Amino acid sequence: MIRRETATTLLAQRLTNEVIVTNLGQNTIDYQQLADRDLNCYTFGSMGQCTSVAAGIALARPDVKVISIDGDGSLLMNLGVICTTANLQQSNLAIVVLDNEQYVTTGGQPTATSGRTSFAGLARGAGFDDDKVLEATNDEELDRAYERIINEDGPFVLVVKIESAPANGKLDRDLLWYKLRFMRAIEKLPVGAR
Numbered sequence: 001m002i003r004r005e006t007a008t009t010l011l012a013q014r015l016t017n018e019v020i021v022t023n024l025g026q027n028t029i030d031y032q033q034l035a036d037r038d039l040n041c042y043t044f045g046s047m048g049q050c051t052s053v054a055a056g057i058a059l060a061r062p063d064v065k066v067i068s069i070d071g072d073g074s075l076l077m078n079l080g081v082i083c084t085t086a087n088l089q090q091s092n093l094a095i096v097v098l099d100n101e102q103y104v105t106t107g108g109q110p111t112a113t114s115g116r117t118s119f120a121g122l123a124r125g126a127g128f129d130d131d132k133v134l135e136a137t138n139d140e141e142l143d144r145a146y147e148r149i150i151n152e153d154g155p156f157v158l159v160v161k162i163e164s165a166p167a168n169g170k171l172d173r174d175l176l177w178y179k180l181r182f183m184r185a186i187e188k189l190p191v192g193a194r
């Protein structure tokens with residue numbers, strides 16, 4: 001099982017001009033605490049919308065790699081988005097699902113992936129290429145997968161099986177400040193930065 005901190009820091013150390021969009025709750029806390037940067041777009045409260053927001057940014061800025069750090073419960077709530085993105089074939093989009101098999105933010109109720117459901121299977125069924133659907137259950141697999149999603153064209157789906165412990169620290173809820181900081185940062189990013 002991969003630790004939350006490892007799932008964040010292994011990606012953070014590879015980042016340059018990529019946009020990161022984080023799911024509400026735990027994933028946003030991790031990136032605020034461990035890997036805060038102007039090109040992070042945090043989502044708050046909007047369960048299910050993380051990958052949709054990322055796909056929209058990726059459409060608006062095809063010259064920038066956009067990585068969604070989604071949660072299993074949240075992506076399960078908006079599964080249509082993987083069909084939309086598979087059909088759009090956005091080469092600059094990667095969807096990373098931090099799959100702890102629970103709705104941790106609301107108390108740890110099990111999600112469908114704790115049972116028979118597999119995001120890798122869902123992603124292939126949605127239309128993602130087989131070789132762009134990646135799964136990581138240990139740190140080595142995760143590091144190799146991050147290298148691919150940073151350096152190769154997507155669209156990718158990367159399913160990361162992580163521990164069920166919550167993120168460390170508290171959510172900083174200064175939503176407007178973070179939103180404006182992100183908007184200014186992406187505006188300033190020269191076209192062709194990828």
Ligand SMILES: Cc1ncc(C[n+]2csc(CCOP(=O)(O)OP(=O)(O)O)c2C)c(N)n1
Pocket residue numbers: 023024025026027045046047070071072073074075100102103104105106111
């Ligand atoms: C539309 C909607 N329904 C319910 C909630 C309450 N809620 C907030 S976080 C969360 C669980 C999210 O689960 P998951 O995506 O697996 O992320 P985790 O908390 O495990 O990191 C729920 C049910 C919400 N914010 N919005």
